[in-house]
Amino acid sequence: MRKVGLLGGTFDPPHLGHLFIAQEVQHRLGLDEVWFIPAHEAPHKVKSHTDADLRLEMVQAAIADNxxxxxxxxxxxxxxxxxxxxxxxxxxxxxxxxAFHFIIGADLVESLHTWHRIDDLVEMLTFVGVGRPGYELVTTYPVTYVDIPELEISSSMIRARVEQGAPVHYLITEAVFDIIKEQKLYAER
Known part of the structure; x- marks a missing residue:
């Protein structure tokens, strides 16, 4: 049976933190692949800043070399x-x-009790929790914990830096940066 990790999110934009988490979990759990699953609309977030097609393009660009x-x-x-x-x-x-392994940050681990059909979900897959600054990995649901170095990178931080004209190199891949520049994403609103 193949073992596949799933990393969901809005990826608005995808950043090196996403890639690092995927790589570490894949390595530590011996997963065959990790699939990035961009949400059209995440149920727990406000609407994305960027059109879904552009987010798909950015994810594809970010993962192209792996x-x-x-x-x-x-x-x-x-x-x-x-x-x-x-x-x-x-x-x-x-x-x-x-066999699917759903990779989530500590913020989502703490909120598992609010997820739609969570009792069914824990029977269908393995939840994999990774640390995130400011959150504990605490839940009553079964979660496999993978201890990885925490990177304080977020999509909202990157959007804010782009809007302010601050550098984002070393936070996102060059390919993602090229799309942001070309499409004038996250520029001053």
């Missing part, structure tokens, strides 16, 4: 708010010989 990383547009293709339960159910139907 043969173990893939992008899966399943949630963008479905449109609307995406609940993890619906995504996992569909992925399991499409990939019956795959």
């Amino acid at each position: 043969p173990i990383f893939r992008m899966n547009p399943i949630e963008v293709d479905r449109l609307g708010k995406s609940f993890t339960f619906d995504t996992i159910k569909l992925l399991q139907e499409m990939h019956p010989n795959t």
Whole structure:
């Protein structure tokens, strides 16, 4: 049975923290691949700043040089708010010989009790929790913890830096930076 990690998010924009988390979890758990799953609309966040097609393009650019990383547009293709339960159910139907490991930050570990159909989800996949500054990895639900060095990088920080004209090199890949420049994303509003 293949072991695949899933890393969901708005990826607005994708940054080196996302890539580092995916790499570390893949290595530590011996996963065959890690799939990045950009949300069309995440149920726990306000609307994205950037169109879904551009976020897909940025994710593809960010992961292009890693043969173990893939992008899966399943949630963008479905449109609307995406609940993890619906995504996992569909992925399991499409990939019956795959064990999924859903990678989440400590902020989401703490809020698992609020997730749609969480009791079903814990039976369907393995949750993998990674540390995030300012959060504890505390929940009553089963979570496999992967201790990795914490990087204080967030998409909101990158958007703010771009808006202020501050450098973002070494926070995102050059390919993502090129798309941000070309499309004039996150510029002063």
